Amino acid sequence: MEVTAGIGGQEAMLFTAEMFDMYQSYASFKKWSFEILEYYPSELGGLRHAAASISGQHEVYKHLKYEGGVHRVQRVPKTEKQGRIHTSTMTVAILPQPSEIDLTINPKDLRIETKRASGAGGQHVNTTDSAVRIVHIPTGVVSECQQERSQIKNKEKALKVLRARLYSKKLEEEMNKRQSVRKMQVGTKGRSEKIRTYNFPQDRITDHRVNKTVHDIKGFLLGEDLLDEMIQSIREYTDHEMLKELLENIPAQ
Amino acid sequence: MRSEQIFWPVSADQKDRIWQLCKKRLQRMPIQYVIEEWDFRELTLKMKPPVFIPRPETEELVNLVLEEFSQSSYPGKNPTSIFLEVGCGSGALSISLLHSLPQSHAVAIDKSVDAIKLSLENAERLNVHTRAEILQLDILTDAEELLLLLTQKYGLLDFIISNPPYVFQEDFIHLAAEILNYEDHGALNGGYDGMQVIKAILCLAPHVLKDCGKIFLEVDPCHPDMIQEWLQVQPSLGLDYIATIQDFCGKPRFCVLQKSMQM
Numbered sequence: 001m002e003v004t005a006g007i008g009g010q011e012a013m014l015f016t017a018e019m020f021d022m023y024q025s026y027a028s029f030k031k032w033s034f035e036i037l038e039y040y041p042s043e044l045g046g047l048r049h050a051a052a053s054i055s056g057q058h059e060v061y062k063h064l065k066y067e068g069g070v071h072r073v074q075r076v077p078k079t080e081k082q083g084r085i086h087t088s089t090m091t092v093a094i095l096p097q098p099s100e101i102d103l104t105i106n107p108k109d110l111r112i113e114t115k116r117a118s119g120a121g122g123q124h125v126n127t128t129d130s131a132v133r134i135v136h137i138p139t140g141v142v143s144e145c146q147q148e149r150s151q152i153k154n155k156e157k158a159l160k161v162l163r164a165r166l167y168s169k170k171l172e173e174e175m176n177k178r179q180s181v182r183k184m185q186v187g188t189k190g191r192s193e194k195i196r197t198y199n200f201p202q203d204r205i206t207d208h209r210v211n212k213t214v215h216d217i218k219g220f221l222l223g224e225d226l227l228d229e230m231i232q233s234i235r236e237y238t239d240h241e242m243l244k245e246l247l248e249n250i251p252a253q
Numbered sequence: 254m255r256s257e258q259i260f261w262p263v264s265a266d267q268k269d270r271i272w273q274l275c276k277k278r279l280q281r282m283p284i285q286y287v288i289e290e291w292d293f294r295e296l297t298l299k300m301k302p303p304v305f306i307p308r309p310e311t312e313e314l315v316n317l318v319l320e321e322f323s324q325s326s327y328p329g330k331n332p333t334s335i336f337l338e339v340g341c342g343s344g345a346l347s348i349s350l351l352h353s354l355p356q357s358h359a360v361a362i363d364k365s366v367d368a369i370k371l372s373l374e375n376a377e378r379l380n381v382h383t384r385a386e387i388l389q390l391d392i393l394t395d396a397e398e399l400l401l402l403l404t405q406k407y408g409l410l411d412f413i414i415s416n417p418p419y420v421f422q423e424d425f426i427h428l429a430a431e432i433l434n435y436e437d438h439g440a441l442n443g444g445y446d447g448m449q450v451i452k453a454i455l456c457l458a459p460h461v462l463k464d465c466g467k468i469f470l471e472v473d474p475c476h477p478d479m480i481q482e483w484l485q486v487q488p489s490l491g492l493d494y495i496a497t498i499q500d501f502c503g504k505p506r507f508c509v510l511q512k513s514m515q516m
Contacts, residue, residue: 098505116310116502119427120473122310123420123441126432130309149292151309151501152316 002051002096004069005042008088011077013046015198016090018221019071020050022066022140023092025223030063032056037157040146053097061096066209066234068094069193075200079219085201089194095168097160108245110162111135112149130249141165205230210237281430292358293345296352296379299417300343304371304438307345309415314471314507315349317498318414321467322354333358335407339392339415339454339463340364340442344372344385346414351381358384360407362399364391365437392453400460409463416471417450419443445471451480459491459512467495468510477505486512 001023005016027034038051054060062180080086115129131146132154143165145158196207198217205220206213212233220226263271277287285291285300292298292404293307294315300306322334338347341361351359363369369389376382390399403410420428420441433443443449451470458468472480477497484494491513500506 112501114501116309120424121417121500121502121504122308122471122473122506123305123418124432126283126285126306126426126429126436128306150294150312152294152312153292155501167293 001054001067001092002049003047004049004091004093005047006089006091008073008077008086008117010042010044010046010079011086012090013042013048013074015043015046015071015073015088016076017041017045017047019090019092020047020052022144022207022221022223022227023054023067024052026227027052027054027056027223028058029224029228030056030058032058032060037161038147053160053164054186055097061094062235063231064094065096066195066238067092071196072194073134073198074198082162086162093168095164096171097164097167103163103170105163109137111137112155130154133156134162136166136230138161138171139166141169179186207234210234239251255377261367282435283431286435293358296345296349298343298345298348298375299371299378301367302372302435303437304365304368305342305436305442307343308416309374310502310506311345311471312349313468313498313500314414314416315353316505317509318350318412318469321412329445332490333362334411337403337410337413339373339413340368340417340440340450341387341430342368342416344375344387346416347385347387348373348376348381350414351376354381358407359386359389360403361385361409362390363391364389364393365439367437368440391455392450394454396457400457402504403461409460410466411463412467412469413454413458413462414469414487415450415454415485417454417471417477419451419471421446421447421473421475423446443473446479447476448479448483451476451482454491454511455484455487455490457478458510462512464512464514466512468492468508468512470508473505474504474509477508480508480510 001021005012016085018230024034026118033055035053036050037053038049039091040048040050053183054064070089070091072087074085076083077086084185113133115131116125120132130149131144132151135142139161143158145154145161147157148154150219174226195209196205198205200217203217204213205216205217207230210233214230217228257314274287278284283306283370285306286302289300290297291300291306294312334359335361338361341347341363344361347359347361350356361372366389370385372387376385376387392399418441420443422442422445425442451472481494482484484492493513495509495511497505498507
């Protein structure tokens with residue numbers, strides 16, 4: 001899962017932090033593991049961008065894929081002095097984790113960049129910048145990690161993110177070829193589609209794909225039953241739509 | 254620390270402590286000494302001046318050894334293996350290997366009493382101390398004593414591993430203040446050609462290794478060629494140069510040698 005602050009400056013970043021926390025709680029609620037791979041905070045305690053690897057039983061991807069898209073928040077920001085309501089956005093991207101078999105990356109295709117000195121290195125240098133950046137040369141896909149103090153751990157995490165991005169790119173290319181599948185992708189087809197609005201003054205959350213509104217934002221952001229129920233509704237709707245499409249496409253006997 | 258505590262304002266006492274730490278850093282003390290710990294691979298180790306701080310390159314050295322052990326053709330592979338580390342410093346290499354190879358045992362030596370103390374402490378914290386013997390010995394002066402101990406108590410070794418002092422004497426002036434003012438020069442200075450300790454290890458190796466036992470070294474990028482040249486005039490050592498492996502910056506960093514099969 002990757003979260004990124006969208007339009008709205010500090011307020012968007014604060015909202016992104018709240019959303020990331022919500023998903024972390026949701027993972028705990030579903031008894032999944034939640035491993036933070038990247039975390040770029042902002043000055044006021046907000047979040048610019050973060051990535052996490054979520055694994056567990058009970059169909060992690062099938063639950064979370066409907067969270068992919070643009071989430072919109074409407075409220076009076078903490079930074080706002082005149083009590084005006086602002087609209088800000090954040091984006092969630094859900095990438096399925098490839099199994100080792102699905103995607104083989106040739107080490108020769110990778111350029112691994114570190115901030116280590118260009119001199120002799122080794123005992124000559126004691127700097128603590130363990131950031132690692134990996135570029136997949138054929139596709140230009142990049143991943144970075146500076147979470148850990150250990151360079152090797154950063155490399156492992158960056159590789160994990162890179163694999164997920166390469167897989168997702170490959171998957172998207174396959175998906176785009178098929179018109180019918182494109183229709184079925186509720187919310188995962190593009191970053192510009194606003195899938196859900198969180199309206200604080202009205203204490204409501206509306207998912208625009210299934211046109212479902214629930215109340216109690218505070219409860220929703222806990223990442224427990226309310227979020228789970230919302231996801232269930234979307235799944236059911238999508239399954240229903242997919243079935244309809246299948247039936248519509250069966251040639252007349 | 255409970256997660257809620259992240260939101261509590263910092264107390265005056267905590268602020269003072271943080272400022273004390275900052276002052277140390279402002280005096281160019283390496284951050285690892287300021288916070289008294291650092292990560293090495295999957296472990297967090299205690300750090301204490303002047304004991305040498307593990308470098309990121311050295312993490313790859315451990316991987317190299319572990320890869321060797323996963324190959325079934327490695328003759329030294331057996332349920333309980335024993336290795337020697339020369340110049341253990343904080344204990345990073347030995348402890349990491351002991352941690353990843355639960356059946357292995359280590360003899361780790363260092364000439365610095367501070368290094369020995371720290372290695373012992375780290376080995377205990379990471380619960381591998383029962384499989385490690387950590388001794389204050391200088392390979393340049395105590396080689397015979399070491400040889401005696403190894404052959405009497407442990408028999409022949411499966412491999413030797415070392416990140417020996419390998420900085421060239423003349424390169425010392427180019428080192429950063431963090432290194433020169435705080436880290437043990439004895440852990441860095443390899444003599445005029447940076448090979449003083451390397452040569453000592455290679456001279457000892459044939460006497461303490463099993464046949465086909467390997468030597469894994471981290472060195473200066475100049476050394477792989479220099480070592481191969483030097484070996485050519487040391488035929489009596491019975492050592493074969495197997496491979497040079499690059500570090501993640503593409504520099505020749507690791508040398509693998511092997512004791513030839515004795516006929």
